[in-house]
Amino acid sequence: xxxxxxxxxxxxxxxxxxxxxxxxxxxxxxxxEDGVAALDFLHRREKYANREAxxxxxxxxxxxxxxxxxxxxxxxxxxxDLLKTIPVVVLTSSKxxxxxxxxxxxxxxxxxxxxxxxxxxxxxxxxxxxxxxxLNETPPVxxxxxSGLHG
Amino acid sequence: xVSIKGLFSSSSTRKAAGPDTPFAxxxxxxxxxxxxALLAGCLVEAVLWILSKNSPAAESVFDWFPHQPLAAFAxxxxxxxxxxxxxxxxxxxxxxxxxxxxxxxxxxxxSVTLGAGGVWGMDRLTAWVVLLLGFILASGGSRIPLIxxxxxxxxxxxxxxxxxxxxxYIYEGEDxxxxxxxxLHIPWTSGxxxxxxxxxxxxxxxxxxxxxxxxxxxxxxxVMRRLLPTTIVLLLLLGWMLAIGEEMHLYPASFGESMYAxxxxxxxxxxxxxxxxxxxxxxxxxxSQEAALRxxxxxxxxxxxxxxxxxxxxxxEGRYLLVNKSFCxxxxxxxxxxxxxxxxxxFSPEIxxxxxxxxxxxxxxxxxxxxxxxxxxxxxxPARTFLCATFxxxxxxGFPYAVCDVYTDITDIKRQEEEIxxxxxxxxxxxxxxxxxxxxxxxxxxxxxxxxxxxxxxxSGFGQLLSQRNKDILDDKSRHYLSVILQSVDxxxxxxxxxxxxxxxSKVDLSWKRVSMQETVEDVRTELESHWAGPRVAWDIGHLPxxxxxxxxxxxxxxxxxxxxxKYSGKNPVPRISVQCVPNGTEEDVFSIxxxxxxxxxxxxxxxxxxxxxxxxxxxxEGTGIGLAMIRRILERHGGRIWAESSVGQGASFYxxxxxxxxxxxxxxxx
Numbered sequence: 162x163x164x165x166x167x168x169x170x171x172x173x174x175x176x177x178x179x180x181x182x183x184x185x186x187x188x189x190x191x192x193x194e195d196g197v198a199a200l201d202f203l204h205r206r207e208k209y210a211n212r213e214a215x216x217x218x219x220x221x222x223x224x225x226x227x228x229x230x231x232x233x234x235x236x237x238x239x240x241x242d243l244l245k246t247i248p249v250v251v252l253t254s255s256k257x258x259x260x261x262x263x264x265x266x267x268x269x270x271x272x273x274x275x276x277x278x279x280x281x282x283x284x285x286x287x288x289x290x291x292x293x294x295x296l297n298e299t300p301p302v303x304x305x306x307x308s309g310l311h312g
Numbered sequence: 313x314v315s316i317k318g319l320f321s322s323s324s325t326r327k328a329a330g331p332d333t334p335f336a337x338x339x340x341x342x343x344x345x346x347x348x349a350l351l352a353g354c355l356v357e358a359v360l361w362i363l364s365k366n367s368p369a370a371e372s373v374f375d376w377f378p379h380q381p382l383a384a385f386a387x388x389x390x391x392x393x394x395x396x397x398x399x400x401x402x403x404x405x406x407x408x409x410x411x412x413x414x415x416x417x418x419x420x421x422x423s424v425t426l427g428a429g430g431v432w433g434m435d436r437l438t439a440w441v442v443l444l445l446g447f448i449l450a451s452g453g454s455r456i457p458l459i460x461x462x463x464x465x466x467x468x469x470x471x472x473x474x475x476x477x478x479x480x481y482i483y484e485g486e487d488x489x490x491x492x493x494x495x496l497h498i499p500w501t502s503g504x505x506x507x508x509x510x511x512x513x514x515x516x517x518x519x520x521x522x523x524x525x526x527x528x529x530x531x532x533x534x535v536m537r538r539l540l541p542t543t544i545v546l547l548l549l550l551g552w553m554l555a556i557g558e559e560m561h562l563y564p565a566s567f568g569e570s571m572y573a574x575x576x577x578x579x580x581x582x583x584x585x586x587x588x589x590x591x592x593x594x595x596x597x598x599x600s601q602e603a604a605l606r607x608x609x610x611x612x613x614x615x616x617x618x619x620x621x622x623x624x625x626x627x628x629e630g631r632y633l634l635v636n637k638s639f640c641x642x643x644x645x646x647x648x649x650x651x652x653x654x655x656x657x658x659f660s661p662e663i664x665x666x667x668x669x670x671x672x673x674x675x676x677x678x679x680x681x682x683x684x685x686x687x688x689x690x691x692x693x694p695a696r697t698f699l700c701a702t703f704x705x706x707x708x709x710g711f712p713y714a715v716c717d718v719y720t721d722i723t724d725i726k727r728q729e730e731e732i733x734x735x736x737x738x739x740x741x742x743x744x745x746x747x748x749x750x751x752x753x754x755x756x757x758x759x760x761x762x763x764x765x766x767x768x769x770x771x772s773g774f775g776q777l778l779s780q781r782n783k784d785i786l787d788d789k790s791r792h793y794l795s796v797i798l799q800s801v802d803x804x805x806x807x808x809x810x811x812x813x814x815x816x817x818s819k820v821d822l823s824w825k826r827v828s829m830q831e832t833v834e835d836v837r838t839e840l841e842s843h844w845a846g847p848r849v850a851w852d853i854g855h856l857p858x859x860x861x862x863x864x865x866x867x868x869x870x871x872x873x874x875x876x877x878x879k880y881s882g883k884n885p886v887p888r889i890s891v892q893c894v895p896n897g898t899e900e901d902v903f904s905i906x907x908x909x910x911x912x913x914x915x916x917x918x919x920x921x922x923x924x925x926x927x928x929x930x931x932x933x934e935g936t937g938i939g940l941a942m943i944r945r946i947l948e949r950h951g952g953r954i955w956a957e958s959s960v961g962q963g964a965s966f967y968x969x970x971x972x973x974x975x976x977x978x979x980x981x982x983x
Contacts, residue, residue: 175773176769179769179770182773254762254763254769255762257758258816275765277765277772277801277805277808278802279777279798282772282773
């Protein structure tokens with residue numbers, strides 16, 4: 162069985178490393194370091210113009226991203242007919258009400274605050290991957306659109 | 313001298329003929345009533361006269377009710393109508409009155425010249441009486457005072473003649489004949505009608521001549537009104553009684569006269585005594601009224617002299633009629649030097665111009681006007697600010713006769729107002745700066761809390777990875793170091809979480825709802841007990857009311873207070889926690905949380921609610937020192953307050969007060 166693909170938009174290399182620690186055994190993880198790169202990847206342009214067609218199965222989105230922040234990326238994803246069915250889980254340090262509220266208003270599928278304690282963090286990320294990438298079913302994308310990374 | 317010309321013109325000028333006293337008005341009403349009586353009398357006579365032509369029964373009535381000739385009947389009717397018509401005194405009715413009078417005189421002229429007999433037949437005395445009444449009626453509207461006096465004389469002549477006629481009937485019956493008696497022997501109805509008509513005409517002008525004395529408001533008039541009717545009635549009664557006595561031969565005529573004298577003296581003495589008492593009472597009233605008036609004046613004068621306001625009264629030209637002490641102080645002169653002077657003699661041209669202009673405006677408007685003016689009494693002294701109220705004083709007819717100025721010095725009030733405004737301004741500025749600083753602080757603590765979490769997560773994560781990867785090659789010391797690092801990370805994570813919660817409790821908008829404290833406490837207790845590893849807690853939860861507040865925030869209060877109580881009493885083999893509530897007045901409730909735990913030293917009670925302040929070491933009891941600070945902040949935002957009592961080893965009691973409604977909370981927050 163092919164591994165499910167997760168797009169991780171995270172600028173902190175240490176967080177990337179820790180997240181990969183939790184996910185890479187069971188998923189294929191693509192890492193982008195800023196908001197523009199995330200959208201470039203999703204729309205297959207610039208340096209990702211030649212990537213294999215298809216959407217990732219899950220997007221893990223940090224809010225504090227350089228260039229375009231997480232909320233802006235989220236808004237762009239949910240506005241796009243091709244991308245809006247991809248589950249987006251916001252994974253951030255911010256517990257603030259305004260961030261939570263805006264994220265859900267923009268159409269985030271889940272909002273998870275990164276636990277400080279490593280075991281809890283690992284557990285949380287693993288569960289997210291397990292549920293959203295493996296268990297959750299998404300509707301088929303609009304006809305004519307790329308069918309998926311794995312064809 | 314009073315002129316009756318007023319009687320010919322409109323009511324406002326009629327006033328000028330003399331005061332319209334209550335008695336004058338009453339006399340006019342009596343005059344009207346007598347006019348009606350006269351008309352009714354004539355009507356009765358006319359009916360009887362017609363009936364008597366063919367009815368013996370009516371004829372017999374005339375035996376005691378003698379009829380008058382048609383001419384007399386017509387004249388008396390005309391007088392009756394004339395009396396009634398004059399009450400409202402429009403010009404046409406006065407003309408009518410005059411015409412009626414002339415007509416009566418003409419009728420009398422023919423009656424007298426054509427002689428006795430037939431319908432014209434009138435006794436000579438009746439003819440003279442009616443002739444006089446005709447003149448009186450005709451001259452009723454005259455504006456010439458002399459005619460007015462002659463008219464009153466004529467009325468008294470009518471009274472005299474008619475009184476003689478009636479007295480003759482009363483005292484002598486119908487026996488006497490010849491001479492003066494024969495001249496006076498006319499039907500008593502004629503005498504009565506003459507008397508009634510004379511009275512009616514006299515009372516028509518109650519403010520003129522002799523009538524002014526009778527209708528006036530002075531003591532003399534009052535006495536005359538009492539004495540005149542009494543005298544007349546007394547003497548008539550005495551005369552009648554003597555006549556009856558003599559007729560019945562109870563005593564001889566000489567004894568009758570002496571008895572008359574004695575009775576008259578007694579009667580008059582009695583009248584004088586009652587009059588004296590009456591006059592004394594009137595005088596007493598006057599004295600007390602004068603005293604009250606003097607007191608009023610003194611009060612007014614005292615108010616005028618002791619007020620700090622400057623008060624003055626000027627005539628319409630601008631000359632001072634009255635000034636108070638403050639006025640004199642302000643201008644530096646005595647009262648005598650101010651009264652009678654013109655404004656321009658006391659003040660500079662600018663002030664004079666301003667004052668006179670305000671006076672003009674007040675007179676034009678006919679009501680008080682207010683202005684704020686800056687006035688300097690001399691070029692050296694700084695100007696002071698006055699609130700000037702100016703109003704016209706009106707006489708009884710509504711015409712202004714003076715202008716009053718009241719100046720209130722508001723210089724100090726104005727300066728205080730400015731100071732208050734200035735203070736308010738700087739307070740607003742301070743508040744704004746404070747708010748800005750608070751916002752920055754909030755933003756700072758938020759940012760710090762967040763940005764601290766990331767490296768902490770990394771330390772925790774990589775530390776954990778390190779210890780996993782090198783589990784086998786690390787020695788005990790290194791493992792210990794790593795474990796200390798990881799424990800510290802845990803603790804710092806908890807601190808940051810609590811600091812974030814505290815920051816949120818301070819700034820998140822409260823959503824006000826009705827909250828059942830009973831349900832909240834039960835809920836929190838259940839949740840806390842599910843994680844509880846200590847000995848079973850004996851709870852005593854009393855009846856807790858509903859309050860208005862933010863449900864999530866109030867829940868946080870209970871979570872912190874109850875978990876504290878459990879934590880600190882957890883080392884007691886039988887932990888007891890009591891939660892109670894008593895109302896404090898109608899607007900707030902006092903909640904208490906009492907445990908039997910470790911307690912604390914009251915010396916440090918003021919540190920209890922500070923951020924990161926702890927009274928126990930972390931080894932003894934876990935905690936970050938944020939919980940109570942957060943509770944206090946939440947309660948303060950609800951308009952409440954919290955305090956604690958304890959002694960070491962004796963358990964702790966926490967009390968908090970919470971307003972029951974949002975409006976009560978708002979009131980408490982404003983206070």
